[in-house]
Amino acid sequence: MMNTGRSFVLLAAVLVLFGTNVFAENSLEQSGKGMKIWFDTGGPVGGTYNTIVQNGARQAAVDLGCEVAFMYSDWSPQKMVENFTKALSANPDGIVVMGHPGDDAYAPFIKEAVEKGIIVTAADTELPGLMEKYHTSGFGYTGVGNYARGQALASEAVNRFDLKKGSKALVWGLKSQPTRGLSSKALIETLEKAGLQVDYMEITPEIDKDASLGTPIITAYLSSNPDCALVITDHGALTAQLENFFRAAGIAPDAIIGAGFSLSPATASAIKSGYVDLVGDGQPYLQGYLPVLQIVLTKRFGFSGLEIETGGGFVHAANVDLIAPLAKKGLR
Secondary structure, eight states: OHHHHHHHHHHHHHHHHHTTOTTSTTOOOOTTTTOEEEEEOSSOTTOHHHHHHHHHHHHHHHHHTOEEEEEOOTTOHHHHHHHHHHHHHTOOSEEEEEOTTOHHHHHHHHHHHHHTTOEEEEESSOOHHHHHHHGGGTOOEEEOOHHHHHHHHHHHHHHHTTOOTTOEEEEEEOTTSTTTTHHHHHHHHHHHHTTOEEEEEEOOHHHHHOGGGGHHHHHHHHHHOTTEEEEEESSHHHHHTHHHHHHHTTOOTTSSEEEEEOOOHHHHHHHHHTSOOEEEOOOHHHHHHHHHHHHHHHHHHOOOOOEEEOOOOEEOTTTHHHHHHHHHTTOO
16 A cells, blocks of 8 residues: 555656646646535534645645635534535536545445546545445545554554553544544554553544533543543544643643644644643645545546555654644644
8 A cells, every 4th residue: 555655646746747748848737727626624614633634635726726625524424425415516526525424325425426427535534345436436545544543553652651451541532433433443452452441432523523622521531530541532633632631630741641643733732741642643734635636637647546545653752843843834
């Protein structure tokens, strides 16, 4: 998968530089000129995570010369499907979805889109069944495998902080969602395999939309579980709120290991202050940029869908100073 992704990015760079006819001299027209793409950013307007995704898609639109219309779903799978039908009725050249609703929920609508000649591709959360079926029509995936990312973060936390068997951990996630929930499932299974005692809380739709509403939930949990050694939030916006959560619960910096996903200015600040210790970085900017590029390449050159792994390792106190300036600019 990684080699495919690198080859794709290299090829994409060549195509962007040389325009619609790679081999023609003086052909500098933008490859996406005249194209219209609808893009579901997944979260709410101004959300910490999906704003970075949107920034990537906007830059792709500038670089490629296409037009991108953004949709916002408040992380609601039902609203994502509703937004897809809205985009479908506009008959654009392409639609970018996030896979939270799952293959079955999207299947009839994506079938209709492909039959109409609309290119569909996914970001953030994979749709493996639909990608396999419509791969040759440009359906790809840009992001991180959800189970793999959960497994990697949990393993890194156990090893980096030398967590002992019997230590208590909280996973706050979205296990109920068909594909998106694989990340939470992997977190739980990996921690339990390492011998930790794991409590799980499901993120409610209200908190999924507005992470700040989670304060009374986490403070109540920590008050009842003073022996909790590790809190992992399987949600970028909740990770950005970890410092506020711990402060509200009267938890001092570094008293509990805080971990989660997706960098943001608030998360970078929390790493520096000692309230967040480890962040899995899926590089959401690329999850905005590359799906737009995928649609343009398929439309102009007939490329099939490509699966691109955007996982960029981990951010922590030792490397945050290098990345924090980019987070402030909405790039990481």
